[in-house]
Amino acid sequence: MTPEQYAFPLENYLDRSSFGRLKAFAAERTTPHLVMDLDLVEKRYRELIALLPMAKVYYAVKANPMDEIVTLLNDLGSRFDVASCPELDQLLRLGVSPDRVSYGNTIKKARDVKYFYDRGVRLFVSDSQEDLKNIATFAPGARVYFRIITEGTGSDWPLSRKFGAHAEVIFLLIKQAKELGLEPYGLSFHVGSQQRDIGQWDDALARCTYLFEAAEFSGINLKMINLGGGFPAHYLEATQPLEIYANEIKRFLADNFSDEAPEIYIEPGRSLTADAGVLVAEVVLVTKKARNSLYRWVFLDVGMFSGLIETMGEAIKYPIFFDKEGPAEEIILAGPTCDSMDILYEDYKYKMPSTVVAGDRVYFFSAGAYTQSYSSVYFNGFPPLAAYVLPRAGR
Amino acid sequence: MTPEQYAFPLENYLDRSSFGRLKAFAAERTTPHLVMDLDLVEKRYRELIALLPMAKVYYAVKANPMDEIVTLLNDLGSRFDVASCPELDQLLRLGVSPDRVSYGNTIKKARDVKYFYDRGVRLFVSDSQEDLKNIATFAPGARVYFRIITEGTGSDWPLSRKFGAHAEVIFLLIKQAKELGLEPYGLSFHVGSQQRDIGQWDDALARCTYLFEAAEFSGINLKMINLGGGFPAHYLEATQPLEIYANEIKRFLADNFSDEAPEIYIEPGRSLTADAGVLVAEVVLVTKKARNSLYRWVFLDVGMFSGLIETMGEAIKYPIFFDKEGPAEEIILAGPTCDSMDILYEDYKYKMPSTVVAGDRVYFFSAGAYTQSYSSVYFNGFPPLAAYVLPRAGR
Numbered sequence: 001m002t003p004e005q006y007a008f009p010l011e012n013y014l015d016r017s018s019f020g021r022l023k024a025f026a027a028e029r030t031t032p033h034l035v036m037d038l039d040l041v042e043k044r045y046r047e048l049i050a051l052l053p054m055a056k057v058y059y060a061v062k063a064n065p066m067d068e069i070v071t072l073l074n075d076l077g078s079r080f081d082v083a084s085c086p087e088l089d090q091l092l093r094l095g096v097s098p099d100r101v102s103y104g105n106t107i108k109k110a111r112d113v114k115y116f117y118d119r120g121v122r123l124f125v126s127d128s129q130e131d132l133k134n135i136a137t138f139a140p141g142a143r144v145y146f147r148i149i150t151e152g153t154g155s156d157w158p159l160s161r162k163f164g165a166h167a168e169v170i171f172l173l174i175k176q177a178k179e180l181g182l183e184p185y186g187l188s189f190h191v192g193s194q195q196r197d198i199g200q201w202d203d204a205l206a207r208c209t210y211l212f213e214a215a216e217f218s219g220i221n222l223k224m225i226n227l228g229g230g231f232p233a234h235y236l237e238a239t240q241p242l243e244i245y246a247n248e249i250k251r252f253l254a255d256n257f258s259d260e261a262p263e264i265y266i267e268p269g270r271s272l273t274a275d276a277g278v279l280v281a282e283v284v285l286v287t288k289k290a291r292n293s294l295y296r297w298v299f300l301d302v303g304m305f306s307g308l309i310e311t312m313g314e315a316i317k318y319p320i321f322f323d324k325e326g327p328a329e330e331i332i333l334a335g336p337t338c339d340s341m342d343i344l345y346e347d348y349k350y351k352m353p354s355t356v357v358a359g360d361r362v363y364f365f366s367a368g369a370y371t372q373s374y375s376s377v378y379f380n381g382f383p384p385l386a387a388y389v390l391p392r393a394g395r
Numbered sequence: 396m397t398p399e400q401y402a403f404p405l406e407n408y409l410d411r412s413s414f415g416r417l418k419a420f421a422a423e424r425t426t427p428h429l430v431m432d433l434d435l436v437e438k439r440y441r442e443l444i445a446l447l448p449m450a451k452v453y454y455a456v457k458a459n460p461m462d463e464i465v466t467l468l469n470d471l472g473s474r475f476d477v478a479s480c481p482e483l484d485q486l487l488r489l490g491v492s493p494d495r496v497s498y499g500n501t502i503k504k505a506r507d508v509k510y511f512y513d514r515g516v517r518l519f520v521s522d523s524q525e526d527l528k529n530i531a532t533f534a535p536g537a538r539v540y541f542r543i544i545t546e547g548t549g550s551d552w553p554l555s556r557k558f559g560a561h562a563e564v565i566f567l568l569i570k571q572a573k574e575l576g577l578e579p580y581g582l583s584f585h586v587g588s589q590q591r592d593i594g595q596w597d598d599a600l601a602r603c604t605y606l607f608e609a610a611e612f613s614g615i616n617l618k619m620i621n622l623g624g625g626f627p628a629h630y631l632e633a634t635q636p637l638e639i640y641a642n643e644i645k646r647f648l649a650d651n652f653s654d655e656a657p658e659i660y661i662e663p664g665r666s667l668t669a670d671a672g673v674l675v676a677e678v679v680l681v682t683k684k685a686r687n688s689l690y691r692w693v694f695l696d697v698g699m700f701s702g703l704i705e706t707m708g709e710a711i712k713y714p715i716f717f718d719k720e721g722p723a724e725e726i727i728l729a730g731p732t733c734d735s736m737d738i739l740y741e742d743y744k745y746k747m748p749s750t751v752v753a754g755d756r757v758y759f760f761s762a763g764a765y766t767q768s769y770s771s772v773y774f775n776g777f778p779p780l781a782a783y784v785l786p787r788a789g790r
Contacts, residue, residue: 061776062732062733062774062775062776065773065776083733083776084731084775084776084777085776086773086777087775087776088776090776104733105732105733105775106680107679107694107731107732108679108680108731109677109679109696109753110754127682128680128682130681130682130753131682134753149684161741162692162735162738165683165685166684166685166686168685168686169683169684169685282504284502284503285502285503285523285525285526286525287522287523287525287526287560288523288560288564289556289560289561289564290560290561291561291563299502301504305769309700309771312707334502334557336479336500336502337478337500337502338455338457338558340556340557341707342557343556343557358525358529359504373771373772373773374700374774375771375772376704376768376769376770376772377767377768377770378481378768379768380457380478380479380482380500381478381479381480381482381483381485382481383481384772
């Protein structure tokens with residue numbers, strides 16, 4: 001019996017010629033680093049607006065704040081969901097108009113509200129009375145939308161509990177916003193990043209319908225629903241194609257708002273950038289801990305603290321490609337630091353061709369979101385992950 | 396019945412006058428930031444060498460790599476345990492002699508070994524054949540010590556599995572090192588950071604005794620045991636005083652090496668720097684998610700990704716001081732980012748005076764280790780944690 005040979009469905013993630021181009025680019029640079037393909041970001045953006053033409057896109061900058069990506073999306077007509085003052089500064093520096101910015105973080109200081117307002121931002125999210133009062137004081141007359149709490153069930157990276165409030169609290173906030181001279185504009189929710197259960201959108205939309213009606217009963221016409229993000233990227237676990245999500249959302253809106261459909265905002269981050277990035281690393285060491293160990297340990301020069309924080313709890317499973325042939329071997333994958341937390345995958349066993357040796361390169365696909373900007377400053381002395389943009393094809 | 400009043404045992408962590416000095420220093424700086432008190436680092440170092448006078452101290456730079464701390468410890472006679480090339484560069488820039496450096500990371504590239512050797516480092520750790528061969532090739536004749544695997548039971552931040560090898564593998568490495576022209580010098584282990592179970596040292600030392608004897612039987616005299624780190628800092632959970640650890644270690648060495656005691660190395664990191672640092676933050680928001688919520692959420696301007704990564708899984712429980720009076724209230728503590736992982740303490744309920752409002756300052760004691768250098772580059776746009784050194788008293 002011949003042993004199983006290593007096989008990786010490269011074409012599922014990148015066509016051969018694109019990979020060849022990326023590999024050649026990466027070969028001239030030391031590892032670890034991230035390479036972003038702007039053509040793929042553009043492709044994803046165009047697919048999204050084609051499927052949800054009624055939606056205003058607010059790109060969640062935190063997913064990948066590289067200047068080139070912000071500029072590209074700004075040129076393509078995207079708006080921006082911003083989490084902090086430094087992000088706003090960056091966008092303004094890149095020429096983004098403040099009327100295309102939503103301050104989408106419910107957790108903000110009074111002076112942060114003022115900072116955004118002074119720079120022309122007029123759209124704010126809120127989920128608490130304290131924050132709403134700050135907005136009324138420091139951003140008078142601004143549009144406010146309210147975040148409903150969701151549980152994030154079914155997502156790989158849930159966004160439950162911390163954000164949003166229950167419907168009863170939201171209803172009070174809507175009325176209070178009007179009293180405070182603000183414009184209660186709509187509702188938002190977030191089903192969790194990398195959400196695979198489409199029913200989660202239905203549940204959240206149903207709560208929005210109820211609150212729209214309750215507000216109308218109090219003489220307040222809400223005008224917008226912000227669906228948040230959660231559209232999936234192409235990691236190892238199977239997901240529905242974007243089309244399925246889009247159709248479900250359209251069907252739901254048609255069923256519930258037949259007369260006057262609300263404005264729809266979406267906040268894609270991961271779904272626009274993840275698949276456009278490849279993280280290139282190197283094998284540092286392949287070892288056995290005991291003579292009879294079942295699995296070898298494969299240590300890479302990238303780890304949980306240099307960009308792969310979402311491997312925490314093995315939450316996000318990147319497609320990992322070893323560019324060699326040989327019999328397939330199940331391995332334990334770990335990062336380079338002196339920290340035992342810095343183990344990438346131990347329960348889930350990745351396969352590697354057993355011919356791999358120290359110095360070989362490793363490619364993490366779909367690594368364009370929540371990686372570079374999340375790497376640590378100087379963890380164990382290792383520098384933050386480098387990030388490059390691949391020269392655009394045919395330009 | 397009067398409600399319980401908020402009470403925090405400040406004196407357990409810092410005397411009133413030291414805190415006053417720190418508070419005044421911090422008041423002039425925006426939050427969040429870390430303030431290090433070098434007098435306390437020096438005090439901890441002197442206590443440690445007084446209790447373990449036979450030990451050579453290799454400060455684990457990764458715990459807090461601030462230049463001022465490296466310089467202080469170098470002046471005090473400490474040696475250094477280094478994890479990466481950038482750390483070595485930093486030390487050499489600060490005037491540390493390479494013969495006082497141990498390359499203490501078992502995971503290193505062949506070119507990293509050469510990098511250290513070319514700069515004068517002659518002491519390396521290893522736990523695998525592949526790495527040992529690299530050392531033989533690129534650091535000929537160097538001293539090598541071998542890391543035994545431990546399980547880290549009883550520690551708050553275990554260092555199990557990823558590092559070290561089983562005794563059978565170590566024994567082969569010792570013999571192989573000699574054949575390769577290296578100097579097999581000793582053994583190391585690490586019981587896990589913040590280890591409270593003293594018996595863990597006994598277990599590990601017993602394994603060292605066995606390997607010392609086995610090596611001697613093969614004509615190799617090992618000369619050193621590196622006890623690693625794991626000496627505790629003063630977090631919320633009770634720990635033994637350092638004296639108890641020191642006495643146990645001394646007793647064990649006397650019992651097992653009556654004739655010729657091995658050289659003892661220790662690698663304190665956390666225990667020298669944690670208690671000397673205070674992380675100063677600000678309350679951003681205090682909210683209720685529902686009208687009948689039992690607990691209010693308290694959002695701070697520092698979180699898991701801006702220095703408090705060790706709150707992951709609520710592993711490290713910092714003593715957190717709200718500088719106000721009032722009835723005590725149990726709360727949920729969270730950071731400022733749009734990431735639901737960025738919840739600091741939800742299971743363990745910290746107490747806060749219910750008089751606290753947004754804008755009030757919060758002090759995390761014992762935050763001098765594994766904080767600033769572990770903060771992320773630009774997570775949600777938030778900058779890395781700032782770090783300062785308090786002007787030294789009476790200088």
